[in-house]
Amino acid sequence: MSSLPTIATVIGSGTMGPGIAATLARAGATVRLYDISADAITRAEAAYDMVRGVLEAVDSPSAPGGSVTFGTDLDAALADTELIIEAVPEKLELKRSVLADLEARIGDDVIIATNTSGIPISTMAESMTVPARLIGMHWSNPPHLIPMIEVIPGNATAPEHVDRLIEIVKAFNYVPVLEKEIPGFVENRVLYAILRECMALLEEGIVTPEGLDACVKWGIGYKLSVVGPTRLLDMAGLDIYQAVSSYLNKDLDNSTDTPEFIKDKIAAGQLGFKSNGGMYEYGEGDVDAKRKEIITGLIAARKTLASIPNV
Numbered sequence: 001m002s003s004l005p006t007i008a009t010v011i012g013s014g015t016m017g018p019g020i021a022a023t024l025a026r027a028g029a030t031v032r033l034y035d036i037s038a039d040a041i042t043r044a045e046a047a048y049d050m051v052r053g054v055l056e057a058v059d060s061p062s063a064p065g066g067s068v069t070f071g072t073d074l075d076a077a078l079a080d081t082e083l084i085i086e087a088v089p090e091k092l093e094l095k096r097s098v099l100a101d102l103e104a105r106i107g108d109d110v111i112i113a114t115n116t117s118g119i120p121i122s123t124m125a126e127s128m129t130v131p132a133r134l135i136g137m138h139w140s141n142p143p144h145l146i147p148m149i150e151v152i153p154g155n156a157t158a159p160e161h162v163d164r165l166i167e168i169v170k171a172f173n174y175v176p177v178l179e180k181e182i183p184g185f186v187e188n189r190v191l192y193a194i195l196r197e198c199m200a201l202l203e204e205g206i207v208t209p210e211g212l213d214a215c216v217k218w219g220i221g222y223k224l225s226v227v228g229p230t231r232l233l234d235m236a237g238l239d240i241y242q243a244v245s246s247y248l249n250k251d252l253d254n255s256t257d258t259p260e261f262i263k264d265k266i267a268a269g270q271l272g273f274k275s276n277g278g279m280y281e282y283g284e285g286d287v288d289a290k291r292k293e294i295i296t297g298l299i300a301a302r303k304t305l306a307s308i309p310n311v
């Protein structure tokens with residue numbers, strides 16, 4: 001059996017949809033990218049052209065025959081599909097209603113993989129007619145460049161769908177990480193633990209944003225890109241970890257809500273790149289320049305990481 005689905009459908013063509021569709025298509029799948037909004041589809045077509053250039057530069061696995069078509073006709077997007085990847089906004093009720101709409105239009109054997117950032121799969125599946133077909137498939141942003149996908153079964157997910165999704169992820173040369181279900185899954189639990197402490201350090205004026213970015217990028221990001229946290233402990237020494245964690249863990253931030261200064265920025269319309277200002281301010285052309293620098297850096301770093309041993 002070929003490992004990739006012949007036809008796959010991506011639902012939602014915002015930040016994540018075009019990169020997901022392009023990755024599958026480059027590996028040889030026929031992909032339909034659907035969105036409820038015609039404007040989103042127009043933006044996705046432009047994004048897809050850029051993503052294709054990036055995939056060429058990063059030399060991602062390429063197979064003949066793959067394609068992406070774009071549209072707002074849901075039945076056309078679903079015809080003969082084997083795998084649906086849901087990438088609509090992170091709102092439980094919206095996702096549930098999209099799942100209900102999809103289920104009314106497809107056969108029982110079609111797998112639905114959700115790209116939720118961390119809503120438990122079992123919670124999402126509660127209202128489904130065939131909950132066995134729902135599985136978490138968490139891509140990291142930008143999805144066409146980060147070659148790792150979290151695979152998260154819910155308590156009703158069919159074991160054969162877990163095996164099939166792992167096989168599909170391997171078929172486009174990404175690393176599948178199988179996890180037990182927990183809110184936020186593994187990646188975002190770790191990321192949000194880091195972000196919580198970072199935002200507290202900024203709020204308390206301990207460090208500037210520029211200083212924080214330099215410290216985390218070189219002191220943590222650079223090192224962790226080569227050696228994972230488990231082996232890092234061996235490198236540092238478990239005795240050192242005990243000595244530091246015994247006084248430090250109790251001092252770390254343990255807030256349970258979003259920091260007030262972030263809420264204030266959102267209320268003032270400061271959302272980041274999408275509003276030309278967020279944590280930093282951006283003048284004319286700055287956002288496009290930063291996006292290009294980030295993509296160029298990720299391509300270079302991915303090539304380097306792919307060429308060194310997995311320690």
Ligand SMILES: NC(=O)c1ccc[n+]([C@@H]2O[C@H](COP(=O)([O-])OP(=O)(O)OC[C@H]3O[C@@H](n4cnc5c(N)ncnc54)[C@H](O)[C@@H]3O)[C@@H](O)[C@H]2O)c1
Binds near residue numbers: 017034040087140
């Ligand atoms: N942005 C990230 O960094 C990131 C990373 C990993 C996972 N995710 C997750 O992926 C999902 C999508 O995130 P995103 O950042 O691409 O969102 P987004 O808001 O950029 O895009 C969502 C798209 O879904 C469309 N949409 C809304 N309702 C729809 C419907 N009923 N049917 C079809 N399309 C509909 C919107 O028009 C929009 O184009 C979320 O669950 C998010 O948490 C996001």
Ligand SMILES: Cc1ncc(C=O)c(C(=O)O)c1O
Binds near residue numbers: 117139141142188
């Ligand atoms: C801040 C943030 N939150 C969620 C996600 C993914 O689910 C990401 C990402 O980069 O993938 C992120 O940066």
